[in-house]
Amino acid sequence: MPVRIGVVVFPGSNCDRDTLHALDLAGAEPIALWHEHTSLDGVAAVILPGGFAYGDYLRAGVIARFSPVMRAVEAFAAEGGLVLGICNGFQVLAEAGLVPGALLRNRGLRFLGRDVHIAAERLDTPFTHALAAAGRPLRMPIAHGEGCYYADDARLDALEADGRVLFRYVDGAGERAAETDRVANPNGSLRAIAGVRNAAGNVAGLMPHPERASEALLGSDDGFPIIRSLVDSAARAAAGQRPHELAGAR
């Protein structure tokens, strides 16, 4: 039986349908969860999709953070449920304190919509285990105005020491991008961080859009293994097994 995975729909979400479609391709039973829902309808994992929830007013993600569905997502995450935030969804998770750090205005001040390369730091996570190799460049789009990953130096050191950096911006050859490299690291993220996870390892966020690179028709399917990882891990969780290497995060 396909595993049920929820995609939260905030007013202003615009990648919810793409995400539902990618989940369908990956063999899941995707369902949309309206932002006023107070229950998650028995899903085995949740994705917070990209978009401009509540118009990104005040700060990207902050108004969405206080919506009724987020109370349910927070409770789900606290029990070890798998949660992935993509782009605006990552911003919501960061504002909610479910993943570390903050997303600042892009250093160049411009909204950026184009392809980038990222590479996974590790494969022993519920979000990356279906990727072919760590460090291999994956091409997928970004579309954001506030994507510059920020945390103070002490926290960045701790994230790296604990293996909580999931993805970094790299060049086409897989070399880690410098903070000043506006081609490979266009938003200027500190230490080229494109995605992180929480301490328990069950909540992750990234700025690029794997769901928009989930089939060859879209120009790249490099993002699809990230979706498949989540679906497979959710299926394991639903069957009462440990999701892939959740304990991988120390």
Added chain:
Amino acid sequence: MSSHRFAVNVTPKPGILDPQGRAVEGSLNHLGIEGVRSVRVGRRVELTVEATDEAAARDVVEKLASELLANPLIEAYAIEAIGAVA
């Protein structure tokens, strides 16, 4: 109950990248203005609170400033009373 008007000034914390501030600073040359530095761009939110007295009203503002208006990781805030409202 009485009405109390406040402003909450939210600014990027020291050391936080502020590309907007830098862009404003960069534009000053074009205006022929010299001697201005450390430009930081933030936001100001004005609001009216109904409460028993000013102290109680300030407590409400403190809570909403710290939980909603500012992200404590990256922003500082200052609360300013801007007078009672009739």
